[in-house]
Amino acid sequence: MDIVDAKVESRLSVEQIRKDIDETIIFLEAEISGAVESKNRINERIQELEVEKRGLEPLLSIPLDLEFYSDYTNITVFTGTVRTDPESALKKSVDRVEVFKAAGGSFVAVFVAKKEASEAQRILIQNGFTDVPLSKGKGSPDQVIKGIDEEEAALKKVFSEAEDKLSELRKKNQAFVLASEEQFSIDVEKAEFPLRIATTSRAFFAEGWIPAAQTDKVKAALAEKMGDNVFLEVVEVKNRKEPHGEHEADEEEVPVRTSEKRPLSLFSSFVELISTPKYNEIDPAMIIAITFPLFFGLMVGDVAYGILFMALGWLGLKKVRTDDWRMISTMLFFGGVWATIFGVFLFGEAFGLHFARQITGGTEELSWSFLLNMDLPHSIDLAGISIPLGVFSKLHDVNKLLLISVWIGIAHLFIGLGLGFANVAMRSGFVHAIKEKFSWVLILFGVALILPYMLAHLDNIMAMDFTSTAVLVPLAFVIIGIVLAIIGEGGTAILELPGLASNILSYTRLTAIGTSKAGLALAFNMIALEMLAPAGGAMLIFGIVIFMVGHLAVFILAVISAGMHGIRLHYVELFGKFYKGGGLKFSPLKIVRKYTSER
Amino acid sequence: MVDVGSGMVAIGAGLAVGLAGLASGWAEKDIGSAAVGAVAENPKNFGRSLILTVIPETIVIFGLVIAFLLMGKI
Known part of the structure; x- marks a missing residue:
């Protein structure tokens, strides 16, 4: 019946x-097989x-009726195609002999006396003759074809009736x-x-994993259904230590259950995209949920886009069901919230135009105040505190913003290393964690101090004075860190030092992307509002x-570049500091009902 | 009229972005073609492929940052 996944209005009860x-089933079988049979x-x-x-x-094009092609006693008829005349x-x-040739084609009809038929056939074959048998019939060919067409039309009507019946x-x-x-x-x-x-x-015996926190709930539920007939034993609550030595091979992998609470669960898909977290590590969904929308918002930083993103994301979260689109909607909605906030307070702009008047070098630039011919304020007072509307200009304060993004990067990497520390401590103990991760915390701290x-x-x-304490103290941190790292990870740790620098610099994209989009928006605004619109008319x-x-165009670029780069900062720079992944996803034995209900 | 020095700085900034962009593109081309192959084999790889493809984009961002710093000197 070709029924695929469809939206149903109400669920049917099992009883029904x-x-x-x-x-x-009997009714449908009879109806459908009848319709399908007649269709066939x-x-x-x-x-x-x-x-x-x-x-x-x-x-x-041969002026003969169909009955003239057959039923002769003394004449043989050849019909077919030839290559040469x-x-x-x-x-x-x-x-x-009498030869009829069809117009424009290679078809011939040859009438020949029976006794000469074999000779005629030989000649025909020499000319590349292929026999085309004719159906028996009466009347002129065009009349017969007309009759066929009529029959066909009638049949098609019946066919479409059967189709209609089926679709109904x-x-x-x-x-x-x-x-x-x-x-x-x-x-x-x-x-x-x-x-x-x-x-x-x-009796029967089942073995499986349940979340440790739900043990009591499972026990209670089983006892309620089966009373004394069930025996449940918790074999072991897995600890999160890394298996060592001979146990390593026969350890069964523990499935990992990620958070199912919204909004955190929405961000789990971003982690799944790389791989499921291992049992003995922190689920990074939380950190992605906090900083990813923040980064996205910082790169977009525009009220108008922010509100549009929010609307689109909200719509997406309501309507779409596929995982990929849900991820995009999640990003758009939460990122849009931050984009709006940053757009209002930090950058003070909408569609790449500032709210307040912008005067640089004596000439006034495009702004909403300029366009609407009114003075929008630079800040608003709320309960005595002056809240700015636009602290930075993406195009004029590039250096300041670059610096801010570097500091954000350092902070983000500290978080990553902290999570790494927690993971290693959980897996292999505190001492390992000090050597493997705290060493890098020290190095990063030194870098942050000297910056x-x-x-x-x-x-x-x-002019830098390498003997001043401003250099020596941070240098000491870095050196202690390196020594610890070499003890923990071996000499290759030194090779990772430039990597740390490039990780930090990588965060400058937070500014670079915002600025390049602002530049693009400015170009379009100048063409549209400064050069074309004042001329009026067409x-x-x-x-x-x-x-x-x-x-x-800027809007779409914003989704692609801010989204991709925002998530990339997490995958490459942040995850590199702590995330292993490769865990087994917990997929519980459960019944999912889409079209039915148990009521 | 800008002086020759500023012009040179501007050219330098342009080269920084342009050459870095070329390098990014060069690096992305190989990853991109492999990514398309992986997606053709299994559409589930799309997300991961997209992420891997934009990894070399860092190079052009560095170029862009250098260009900003240079433009600040004019």
Whole structure:
């Protein structure tokens, strides 16, 4: 019946299904097999007619009725296609012959006396003759074809009636068919389950994983259903230490259950995209949930885009069901919230235009104040505290923003190393954690300490005083860190030092992407609002079109670049500091009902 | 009229972005083609492939940062 996944309005109860199933199946079977059979019959007949019609088509240009092609006592008729014209050759060596040629084609009909038939056949074969048998019939070919066409049209009508009937059946019964199929597969699964576990004639035995926190709940539920007939034993609550020595190989992998609470569960898919966390490590969904939308918002940093993202994301979370789109919607919604907040307070802009007037070097730039010809404030007072509307300009304060993004990067890496420390401590103990991760915390701390001093001397590196405490103290941290790291991980740790620097610098993309998008938006705004729109008339419309197309482009780029780079900072820079992954996802034995309900 | 020095700085900034962009593209081309292959084999790889493909984008971002720093000197 070709019923696939469909949205159903209401779920059917199991009871209802059990009551109606026999009747409905018998009814449907009769109806459908009747309709399908007649459909098949009609299809066959139509194909036959088509073949017949194709055979008659060459005869159209030969002025003979169909009955003249057969039933002779003294004449043999050859009909078929030839490669070369056989007429002259036939006329030469056969006495009594008549040749009809179809217009424009290679089809010939040759009438020849019976006794000369073999000679004629020889000549025809020399000319590449292929026999085309004709169907018997009466009347002129075009009349016959007309008759075939009429029959075909009538058949097609019956066919489409059968189709309509089927689709009506489909519409009426799809909910029931889907629900009963679901119910039966549940029944089958239930019936098959004892096969997967150990059974004797009087008892069966099942072994599996349950979340440790739910042990009591499972016990209670089993006791309620089965009373004294069940015996549950908790074999072992797995600890999170790394297995060592001879146990390593035969340790069964512990399945990992990630958070199922919203909104955290939404961000689990971002972790799943890399791999499921191991049992003995911290689930990074939490950190992604906090910093990923923050980074996304920082890179977009525009009220108008932010609100649009929020709306789109909210719509997506409501409507879409596929995992990929849910991830994108999650990113858009939560990122949009931060983009709006940063757009209002940090950058003070919408569609790449600042709220307040911007005057640089004596000329006024485009801004909402300028466009609307009113003075929007630089800040608002709320309960006596002045809250700024736009601290930075993405295009004019690039250096400041770059510096901020580096500090964000350092903070983010500290979080990563901290999680790494916790993971190693959980797996292999505190001492290992100090050597493997705290060493890097020290190195990063040293780098963070020396950074302001280096930046102060960026213009003249030669003037740096390497004996001052501002250099020596951070250097001491770095050296202690390196020594610890070498003890913990071996000499290769030194090779990872430049990696740390490039990790930190990698966070400058937070600014770089925001600035490049602001530049793009500025270009479109200037073309549309400064150059085209003031001319009025057709230019105004053209300007509006440029404005819309341009901002659509920036908007889409914002999704791609801010989204990709935001998540990449987590996957590459952050996860590199603590995440292993490769765990086994906990997939509990449970019944998922989509079309049915147990009520 | 800008002086020759500023012009040179601007050219330098342009080269920083342009060459870094070329390098990114060069690196991404191989990853991208392999990624398309992986996605063709199993569409589930799409997300991971996309992430791996943009990893060399860091290079052009460094170029962009250098360009910003240079433009600040004009």
